[in-house]
Amino acid sequence: MARMKFLCDSERCIECNGCVTACKNEHEVPWGVNRRRVVTVNDGVPGEKSISVSCMHCSDAPCMAVCPTDCFYKTDEGVVLHNKDACIGCGYCFFACPFGAPQFPNGPAAFGARGKMDKCTFCAGGPEENGSKEEFEKYGRNRISEGKLPACAEMCSTKALLAGDATVVSDIFRDRALRRGKAGDAAWGWTTAYGKPEQAQERTQERTREQKQEGGK
């Protein structure tokens, strides 16, 4: 088994926040903690792009490197998990993470008052017995041990968010990118729905013809 990864296809993400809701519901994540969120670049501007972001389960995770209590570990599948019993809520991992994945139940409080760090577990639970009550309360549901993929990716309506073995996920994405050929509007957006550039050109030609005819009258 290779490394588990998330991949978000920005051409498909419609910013519905279904992944965020699925995650919150699946793990009963407390108010104020967002293991996953949707980030939109150029929000409101035509051509805006959204991607769903959470812990990316880095191959060389900076959170693991900075943790003073060494509470992080990596599973055989490449999922970065942590032991909440050892976490002191110092917040170093939050500052080290380039994705803002580590979350704290008490928000931006003073050192030591933030509470134990919470983050995406790739729906793989934590260092407790698989499927146990303790595991659910501390880390959320363990879908991986049930042979399922993370809830966010499985719930994604446009399948923008892919999760699983890195090679499988990248194969799916490659297949998709080859089929759609182009990026941007040409892939799924305006031109696909309302006509291709050549059709638009024909329409302009028709319009100029009509205008000429009207001018001749």
Next chain:
Amino acid sequence: MKNAAFLLLTAAFALGLSACGEYSQVANYKPGSYQGKSDTRPWEAGQFAGNKQAWEAALANRAQSQNEYKRTH
């Protein structure tokens, strides 16, 4: 005097450079194990009861359902 200053500068320069030595700052992790509380592996308990192959097959199957081209054709 000049020689001493030169030597001192060279020594300071060498000392300064020695601070640039790069070494791995990441703790040595063995996949699946660390100093803390141990974790059961996904296939070890529950419905797969130690059958790793069955677990891998279930996950691979599930991953393919994300590819709608395979689902529809």
